[in-house]
Amino acid sequence: MSAVIDHHHADHGHGPAKGLMRWVLTTNHKDIGSMYLWFSFAMFLLGGSMAMIIRAELFQPGLQLVQPEFFNQMTTSHGLIMVFGAVMPAFVGLANWMIPLMIGAPDMALPRMNNFSFWLLPAAFGLLISTLFMEGGGPNFGWTFYAPLSTTYAPPSVTFFIFAIHLAGISSIMGAINIIATILNLRAPGMTLMKMPLFVWTWLITAFLLIAVMPVLAGAVTMMLMDIHFGTSFFNAAGGGDPVMFQHIFWFFGHPEVYIMILPAFGTVSMIIPAFARKPLFGYTSMVYATGAIAFLSFAVWAHHMFTVGIPLTGELFFMYATMLIAVPTGVKVFNWVSTMFRGSLTFEAPMLFSVAFVILFTIGGFSGLMLAMAPADFQYHDTYFVVAHFHYVLVPGAIFGIFASAYYWLPKWTGHMYDEVLAKTHFWMSFIGMNLAFFPMHFVGLAGMPRRIPDYNMMFANFNMVSSIGAFMFGATQLLFLYIVIKCIRGGPKAAAKPWEGAEGLEWTVPSPAPYHTFTTPPEVK
Amino acid sequence: MASHDTSHETYYVPPQSKWPIVGSIGLLVTVFGAGTMMNNMSADSDSSIGYWILLAGILIIAYMMFGWFSNVVNESRQGLYSAQMDRSFRMGMGWFIFSEVMFFSAFFGALFYVRMLAGPWLAGEGHKGESGLLWPEFQFVWPLLQNPDPAVYPGPTETISPWQLPLINTVILITSSITVTFAHHALRAAKRTALTLWLLLTVILAAVFLTLQIMEYMHAYNDLGLTLDSGIYGATFFMLTGFHGFHVAMGTLILTIILLRVMKGHFTPDNHFGFEAAAWYWHFVDVVWVGLFIFVYVL
Numbered sequence: 001m002s003a004v005i006d007h008h009h010a011d012h013g014h015g016p017a018k019g020l021m022r023w024v025l026t027t028n029h030k031d032i033g034s035m036y037l038w039f040s041f042a043m044f045l046l047g048g049s050m051a052m053i054i055r056a057e058l059f060q061p062g063l064q065l066v067q068p069e070f071f072n073q074m075t076t077s078h079g080l081i082m083v084f085g086a087v088m089p090a091f092v093g094l095a096n097w098m099i100p101l102m103i104g105a106p107d108m109a110l111p112r113m114n115n116f117s118f119w120l121l122p123a124a125f126g127l128l129i130s131t132l133f134m135e136g137g138g139p140n141f142g143w144t145f146y147a148p149l150s151t152t153y154a155p156p157s158v159t160f161f162i163f164a165i166h167l168a169g170i171s172s173i174m175g176a177i178n179i180i181a182t183i184l185n186l187r188a189p190g191m192t193l194m195k196m197p198l199f200v201w202t203w204l205i206t207a208f209l210l211i212a213v214m215p216v217l218a219g220a221v222t223m224m225l226m227d228i229h230f231g232t233s234f235f236n237a238a239g240g241g242d243p244v245m246f247q248h249i250f251w252f253f254g255h256p257e258v259y260i261m262i263l264p265a266f267g268t269v270s271m272i273i274p275a276f277a278r279k280p281l282f283g284y285t286s287m288v289y290a291t292g293a294i295a296f297l298s299f300a301v302w303a304h305h306m307f308t309v310g311i312p313l314t315g316e317l318f319f320m321y322a323t324m325l326i327a328v329p330t331g332v333k334v335f336n337w338v339s340t341m342f343r344g345s346l347t348f349e350a351p352m353l354f355s356v357a358f359v360i361l362f363t364i365g366g367f368s369g370l371m372l373a374m375a376p377a378d379f380q381y382h383d384t385y386f387v388v389a390h391f392h393y394v395l396v397p398g399a400i401f402g403i404f405a406s407a408y409y410w411l412p413k414w415t416g417h418m419y420d421e422v423l424a425k426t427h428f429w430m431s432f433i434g435m436n437l438a439f440f441p442m443h444f445v446g447l448a449g450m451p452r453r454i455p456d457y458n459m460m461f462a463n464f465n466m467v468s469s470i471g472a473f474m475f476g477a478t479q480l481l482f483l484y485i486v487i488k489c490i491r492g493g494p495k496a497a498a499k500p501w502e503g504a505e506g507l508e509w510t511v512p513s514p515a516p517y518h519t520f521t522t523p524p525e526v527k
Numbered sequence: 528m529a530s531h532d533t534s535h536e537t538y539y540v541p542p543q544s545k546w547p548i549v550g551s552i553g554l555l556v557t558v559f560g561a562g563t564m565m566n567n568m569s570a571d572s573d574s575s576i577g578y579w580i581l582l583a584g585i586l587i588i589a590y591m592m593f594g595w596f597s598n599v600v601n602e603s604r605q606g607l608y609s610a611q612m613d614r615s616f617r618m619g620m621g622w623f624i625f626s627e628v629m630f631f632s633a634f635f636g637a638l639f640y641v642r643m644l645a646g647p648w649l650a651g652e653g654h655k656g657e658s659g660l661l662w663p664e665f666q667f668v669w670p671l672l673q674n675p676d677p678a679v680y681p682g683p684t685e686t687i688s689p690w691q692l693p694l695i696n697t698v699i700l701i702t703s704s705i706t707v708t709f710a711h712h713a714l715r716a717a718k719r720t721a722l723t724l725w726l727l728l729t730v731i732l733a734a735v736f737l738t739l740q741i742m743e744y745m746h747a748y749n750d751l752g753l754t755l756d757s758g759i760y761g762a763t764f765f766m767l768t769g770f771h772g773f774h775v776a777m778g779t780l781i782l783t784i785i786l787l788r789v790m791k792g793h794f795t796p797d798n799h800f801g802f803e804a805a806a807w808y809w810h811f812v813d814v815v816w817v818g819l820f821i822f823v824y825v826l
């Protein structure tokens with residue numbers, strides 16, 4: 001792939017403005033991408049501190065540190081902050097930085113709206129976090145906010161929680177619209193759809209999912225708001241409504257949402273593995289179709305979260321088989337990643353370490369998902385730590401490792417410096433060991449029946465929980481090392497070449513490192 | 528500042544702008560005010576602070592909208608936008624409308640779920656008929672006049688007949704979709720007077736629709752006992768028609784602004800995306816109404 005780059009255009013015009021206002025008023029995709037990434041990292045640390053509180057309480061059986069009411073607020077806020085504040089914004093940040101560079105576009109399609117999407121996030125999360133300090137406490141009904149816990153029995157702060165979700169949703173929808181318009185409209189000449197890097201493809205599909213399901217979530221919280229303040233009875237059977245209906249609507253959003261959090265990671269890993277295997281990706285086309293198939297199926301599996309609440313037998317069967325069907329395209333992907341590595345000249349720099357761990361550990365999460373997908377078995381597993389183990393295996397070494405892999409892969413492009421490889425490998429191994437220690441034992445206590453979202457537990461779960469907590473503290477502490485590595489890399493380090501990775505491909509490596517403030521003001525020609 | 532080299536066609540990347548941050552502060556203030564207002568209302572407090580915060584938020588948003596759209600209009604009239612830029616706007620508007628469709632789907636989904644599944648179960652029929660044990664006398668019919676627990680949720684005495692105001696409103700909205708299309712044809716044929724008149728007619732029809740809708744609501748509240756808290760029929764009825772009405776109100780505002788711009792001489796036969804976006808939006812509220820008319824009023 002060769003490209004003509006225009007350096008002269010890059011630095012005529014306007015460079016970055018000075019001072020704080022550069023960030024507040026910017027329309028530049030790189031500035032906005034950086035803000036998204038920093039915001040996401042701040043939320044990751046905040047949500048992480050909450051996880052530390054949870055694990056500290058669960059270190060031993062009995063109640064030691066916090067009151068059950070506060071424990072509930074911690075599990076709720078941890079989930080909400082990690083999903084909407086850490087994982088999603090991180091991927092939008094990566095999209096902002098990298099999609100224009102990957103497709104040879106001068107910026108995002110709608111740059112001002114791009115900044116609007118970002119600045120809604122501090123508003124949304126400021127509001128969400130403020131609920132913790134309100135009278136009656138913050139949201140305490142779990143990140144899934146099932147009615148009537150979140151309506152009839154909720155603290156008054158739920159009103160502000162609802163509006164925080166609205167703001168975050170508006171931000172996501174605008175972000176997704178921007179990404180779709182950029183990908184469909186701003187590709188350089190010659191960059192046909194089937195030449196797009198996989199991160200671009202997976203984001204195109206993710207953006208579609210976002211636009212399709214975030215409004216449904218908005219609808220769900222709006223109905224809650226009406227039930228709480230305006231006397232409607234959507235989720236109250238006394239007026240002819242149905243609390244189970246809340247779960248249907250929530251999971252119609254919720255299941256595609258989990259793919260929203262993983263598809264972009266599929267994309268980056270599909271670019272990083274070929275780079276360090278020094279081989280083209282095995283089965284590019286099948287990757288694209290598998291992503292499409294996963295997204296399509298993700299609309300028809302939501303009730304696998306509701307096997308125990310009472311749905312008709314036909315429903316149980318349909319959702320069971322539909323869920324298992326998703327394992328097929330997912331399997332295609334895993335097969336392709338492994339085949340890409342097969343007989344490649346592998347090297348294991350930090351991005352590759354995180355990617356390989358991704359493939360192995362995400363697959364474990366996929367398998368536990370398959371176990372949960374069997375309706376009769378789920379009657380036993382549901383609402384136990386087994387579910388917690390499952391989704392942490394898909395989200396931590398899945399989504400989060402995908403983000404770390406991408407961060408290390410593109411840090412040289414962003415900062416112009418190489419990060420410290422020894423420290424980065426330490427970060428990887430500590431994270432890897434920490435998260436396995438934290439989450440693997442959860443499978444066992446879950447199968448033995450330990451319920452989730454409870455601050456106390458039976459003595460027989462004590463040992464495994466102590467191991468989990470130690471692993472969690474290790475994982476948590478290690479993330480401060482990541483912060484240090486990033487700051488160190490921004491401040492200095494060996495100069496990075498335009499293409500620091502020998503096997504890397506793509507337009508982003510044709511511009512200098514660090515990438516100039518404006519790139520591709522005239523589109524490159526892609527052959 | 529934004530003077531890019533114009534020797535070749537470049538994509539217009541706007542300079543720094545204050546509107547996004549103003550908008551996000553505006554939205555935050557608005558929702559904070561709305562939340563405070565609602566919490567006070569439900570706690571039976573007579574503090575009015577929420578209303579004032581809400582008002583402040585709405586004013587900030589109005590300021591942002593006005594400033595932001597003025598920027599866009601000016602840039603467009605200065606010819607800074609290319610055909611490619613135009614496509615971005617079209618895609619943006621198209622996907623925005625799709626997101627609105629999905630928003631309404633949530634409420635339509637709730638309606639269908641209650642009517643087809645949850646309601647019959649609650650009356651003891653079908654697969655999950657054991658819910659019928661909760662209120663053994665409960666009978667499920669639609670429209671639902673007798674709720675499972677009438678002491679908590681007294682049902683409406685009657686519902687609105689589709690063949691009076693709603694039918695008239697259907698005719699009005701469909702006509703307005705046609706008139707806005709005529710206006711578009713007039714614009715493309717550079718017939719300014721016809722354009723203005725057709726557009727004016729559209730705005731008038733929209734206003735009539737809204738007035739009739741308000742009359743219908745008053746009738747429902749005052750005479751029929753059909754209210755938000757009259758059980759699931761009232762809840763779905765007001766949620767669907769209410770959000771639709773809100774969208775019609777927004778659409779009317781947008782069309783009015785477009786009308787004012789037309790009268791100021793904006794838009795040319797081949798460059799008028801602002802007009803088209805408004806028309807798309809208008810067709811969208813029209814289609815939603817047809818769905819409402821069928822599923823909320825008639826069936």
Ligand code: HEM
Binds near residue numbers: 258327378
């Ligand atoms: C092979 C693919 C997968 C299958 C078959 C699967 C299946 C399931 C099932 C059946 C449940 C419900 C368990 C219960 O509550 O009893 C579940 C829960 C969950 N899954 Fe998966 N899953 C898969 C992949 C993923 C991925 C990729 C993610 C996210 C990146 C994910 C995130 C979650 C989350 C967050 C929950 C728990 C939600 C909650 O109740 O709080 N899953 N999964």
Ligand SMILES: [Cu+2]
Binds near residue numbers: 254255258302305
């Ligand atoms: Cu799911």
